Amino acid sequence: MPTPSPPLWEIEPHTKAKHAILSEYLKAxxxxxxxxxxxxxxxxxxxxxxxxxxxxxxxxxxxxxxxxKSGISSKILFQFVEENKERFQYLKNEIAELKFPPSFxxxxxxxxxxxxxxxxxxxxxxxxxxxxxIFAFIDPFGFKDVPFSLIQRLLSFxxxxxxxxxxxxxxxxxxxxxxxxxxxxxxxxxxSDDTHSIIHSENRVISLRNxxxxxxxxxxxxxxxxxxxxKQDRTxxxxxFASNHRLGHIKMKEAMWRIDENGDFSFSDASHRKQSxxxxxxxxxxxxxxxxxxxxxxxxxxxxxxxxxxxxxxxxTIFLRKHMIKxxxxxxxxxxxxxRPTTSDGKTRRKNSFSENTLVDFC
Ligand SMILES: C[S@@+](CC[C@H](N)C(=O)[O-])C[C@H]1O[C@@H](n2cnc3c(N)ncnc32)[C@H](O)[C@@H]1O
Numbered sequence: 001m002p003t004p005s006p007p008l009w010e011i012e013p014h015t016k017a018k019h020a021i022l023s024e025y026l027k028a029x030x031x032x033x034x035x036x037x038x039x040x041x042x043x044x045x046x047x048x049x050x051x052x053x054x055x056x057x058x059x060x061x062x063x064x065x066x067x068x069k070s071g072i073s074s075k076i077l078f079q080f081v082e083e084n085k086e087r088f089q090y091l092k093n094e095i096a097e098l099k100f101p102p103s104f105x106x107x108x109x110x111x112x113x114x115x116x117x118x119x120x121x122x123x124x125x126x127x128x129x130x131x132x133x134i135f136a137f138i139d140p141f142g143f144k145d146v147p148f149s150l151i152q153r154l155l156s157f158x159x160x161x162x163x164x165x166x167x168x169x170x171x172x173x174x175x176x177x178x179x180x181x182x183x184x185x186x187x188x189x190x191x192s193d194d195t196h197s198i199i200h201s202e203n204r205v206i207s208l209r210n211x212x213x214x215x216x217x218x219x220x221x222x223x224x225x226x227x228x229x230x231k232q233d234r235t236x237x238x239x240x241f242a243s244n245h246r247l248g249h250i251k252m253k254e255a256m257w258r259i260d261e262n263g264d265f266s267f268s269d270a271s272h273r274k275q276s277x278x279x280x281x282x283x284x285x286x287x288x289x290x291x292x293x294x295x296x297x298x299x300x301x302x303x304x305x306x307x308x309x310x311x312x313x314x315x316x317t318i319f320l321r322k323h324m325i326k327x328x329x330x331x332x333x334x335x336x337x338x339x340r341p342t343t344s345d346g347k348t349r350r351k352n353s354f355s356e357n358t359l360v361d362f363c
Contacts, residue, residue, distance in 0.1 A: 003141045007086040011052035014228040017259050017267040018239060019062055021226065022137065022163065024255035025241075026066045032247065033133045034072030041134040042067070043120070045113035046141075046165075047080040049087040050094030059137055060091060064098060064106075077132075078106045081116045083145075113138070114145045121153045133159040142170045148191030148215055151242075155219045161243035163252075166212050166225075169236045172204050191215050205235050216242040222249035222315070226256050229268035250314050262286075263318060290319050291327035295336060298362045305344055307356035325354050337362055 026042075033040045048058045057065070060080050067076055080095070082088040088110040095108060109116055117136070124131050136154060140146055146164065154160050175195060177183055187193040190211060201207040209225060216223045220242035230236050241252045256265050262282050290313070297312055298304050306328075313324040329352060331337045343349055343357035 007049050008053045011056045013269045021255045021259050025252050028251040030067050030070040034074045039075040039132040041077045043079045043136040045081050046139045047082040047091055049090035075103050080108045081113045083112050112145055117150050131157050136162045138164040142167050143189045144185045147188040152219045164240045166238045166240050168205050168208050209238050227266040231269045233268050233270035287326050291331050302361040304360045306354045306358040328354050
């Protein structure tokens with residue numbers, strides 16, 4: 001998408017899909033973290049004007065609405081950043097219209113994201129305390145002002161996580177730009193100026209995605225990419241979630257599965273209306289492939305508690321518990337596993353069930 005110059009612009013289907021993932025995740029995030037912490041922080045680093053051309057809410061209004069509806073009583077610090085003066089004013093006016101509980105502290109800055117994030121990080125590092133959980137949504141139009149050094153610093157705090165729009169199409173187009181100034185933004189974003197192998201790779205989009213995913217995996221335990229394509233079915237960007245938390249990882253996977261029930265973690269403006277046609281067929285094949293991963297991982301092991309299999313599935317694959325259960329049921333029907341009649345806590349197993357204490361023998 002070319003960078004729009006008017007303050008408001010038309011919303012596209014992939015933006016709606018991006019908002020749907022964000023909303024699904026934030027519903028869980030505010031509920032879970034708000035219940036267990038006195039304070040949580042939400043940063044929207046590229047806030048936008050608050051609404052799209054036809055009145056659809058933008059990410060700051062979406063996040064505020066979910067937080068209000070969550071009804072949690074812990075303090076929520078919202079930091080919205082928008083560099084463009086006119087959009088900043090729109091955003092301020094939109095937020096001024098809303099009513100919040102007194103536990104909300106809202107700051108809106110007409111500044112650059114990198115400046116604001118580095119002052120937040122300087123403050124946290126200077127005071128060397130463990131900050132409250134922070135979720136940062138980083139949604140630029142292009143590749144400027146998202147240096148990897150800042151993402152790395154933020155993720156070094158155990159309870160901070162990021163959801164980044166990695167604009168792979170524009171990065172790819174500008175990667176060999178003759179101006180050093182332009183390329184330097186890309187190098188900062190990638191955290192490396194060594195792009196030789198990407199430039200000469202067969203598929204630069206995939207190579208860029210892999211490079212960024214590897215960078216994030218170096219600083220976060222869990223990383224999930226979700227691909228977004230435009231009307232021409234061309235990849236525009238990847239949304240990358242990076243976190244050090246198991247539950248956050250599971251909740252984000254659930255959000256992504258809800259948007260793409262096929263499990264490809266991909267959305268296309270070109271085909272989103274047709275996307276459900278082959279869903280079940282593809283999903284069945286994916287469950288088969290999960291089954292063979294599980295059989296390979298635990299092959300030869302006996303008395304494996306279902307909870308151990310679940311941890312593997314949830315932490316190391318794109319699948320969820322419900323997929324594991326389907327895969328194990330098929331394996332049992334086909335005699336590829338033997339399920340013990342008694343669970344690890346001495347109870348009789350209910351037919352076809354895979355509770356966390358169910359014990360499985362792998363051939
Ligand atoms: C993709 S839009 C954000 C849309 C918004 N997150 C949403 O989902 O509704 C990117 C926004 O970032 C603003 N922007 C561009 N450079 C920025 C920077 N360095 N720091 C903060 N905001 C910036 C742009 O003016 C634009 O409004």
